[in-house]
Amino acid sequence: MVNPSTNRPLRPVPTGPRAARAAGLALLAAAAAWPLARAQEDRPRLRVDIEGGMAAIKIAVPPPVADRADDPNAGELVLTLRDDLEFSGVFDIVDPALYRLVPADNPTQVRHEEWLSIGADALVQMRLRTTADGRIDLEARLYDNAGGGLLFARRYGGSTDLVRRVAHTLADDLVKHYTGKSGIATTRITFVSSHGESKEIYLMDYDGRRIRRLTTSTTINITPAWSPDGNELAYVSWRGRQPAVYVISSEGKLGVLNIVGSELSSAPDWSPDGRRLVYSAEADGNTELFVLDRGANKNTRLTRHPAIDTSPAWSPNGREIAFTSDRTGQPQIYIMDAEGLNVRRVSWEGTYNDSAAWAPDGDRLAYASRIDGAFQIVVLDMTTEKATQLTEGRGHSENPRWSPDGRHIVFASNRVGGYQIYTMRGDGRDVRQLTRGRESFTPDWSH
Secondary structure, three states: OEOOOOOOEOOOOOOOOOOOOOOOOOOOOOOOOOOEEEOOOOOOOOOOOHHHOOOOEEEEOOOOEEOOOOOHHHHHHHHHHHHHHHHHOOEEEOOHHHHHHOOOOEOOEOOHHHHHHOOOOEEEEEEEEEOOOOEEEEEEEEEEOOOOEEEEEEEEEEEHHHHHHHHHHHHHHHHHHHHOOOOOOOOEEEEEEEEOOEEEEEEEEOOOOOOEEOOOOOOEEEEEEEOOOOOEEEEEEOOOOOOEEEEEEOOOOEEEOOOOOOOOOEEEEEOOOOOEEEEEEEEOOEEEEEEEEOOOOEEEEOOOOOOOEEEEEEOOOOOEEEEEEOOOOOOEEEEEEOOOOOOEEOOOOOOOEEEEEEOOOOOEEEEEEEEOOEEEEEEEEOOOOOEEEOOOOOOOEEEEEEOOOOOEEEEEEOOOOOOEEEEEEOOOOOOEEOOOOOOEEEEEEOO
16 A cells, blocks of 8 residues: 555555545647658668667767747757757767867768767758748758768658657657667656645656646545556546546546455556556455456456555566565565466565566566665666665655666655655666656656
């Protein structure tokens, strides 16, 4: 069970917040589509494996050539693109102050040697046109300066209020070109934020921009979890007489799931195929784990133990479920088969371990571990069984969740006072604070 004030399981949950005064939910548009055309087929010249330890690609990203010198979209576009590429870990942006050393390129000649001279192995050239009816048309070209070749040329378009989305899409295309895997710039993070006595679900871009509120039920809404396709959010809400699991779709449709109802229902997580949800609920006077088959509308009990079992997390291959249990006296991380068999303990250090999350490849588990009186984020290598502490210092760091590329972790921490949402790289470097103001916690990263 989850305490909505601390977001930690295994503690009593408030049993009766006031009934919601406003029951409507509105899902704000989180993504928009626009035409995307290739000017020519991709011609990859260089591919890298960042996970294998190769150095980041040094890339130059000069401002786009705009039809209007005062076009504000040009600055927003290039700054967003540079931030996205730097955050990805795949690229190292060449210092823009050095770009003035390279004479201006023209449409028929790219000065590859001059760009190489300032350390740019790759170059992104952009041409931007903003129309009178409030739309942008962007042409982007990627060059290999060492080989002197054009790697790809693509066009992107949309309304001017989607300029950041256009930059995110281009960034993801660049990451995929070099790594073969999709980037994360167009992904989103959901989280919970306090509103007096209530808690509401929010949504933001991966970098903390464009924060928007999803629920307006003026009650307690907690533990949001993205569906595998990113089109639905499951969460627990007290908008009814007792906590229940609700699902909100990208179209704004709200539904309640037919789970085993109890005052302890909490912590839903999706199976990789999106057909089932695992969650915790009360059974025989205790907190146990259940699975709901959405197609059959059937609940199956997984655990039968006098201890408290909660915080389930489905493995990427769908064959295992990690969860928290105090069956050995203190909360620890366990893994079982998806059918509830072959239960085994995997965390052995720390006096309180909770909120496990699988890396996308299934090779690592991140979780919160109480170390020297404070919760810290720990990553367990499933092959070597080695646990590595990623965070340290004052305050607590909790509720880790992986980015879809497995290179970053989002988590909640009160290191500067109230709880806020942070991201860091999978090795603990480059910690960034995303939210400010109201306390925020229990994040989840879209796929």
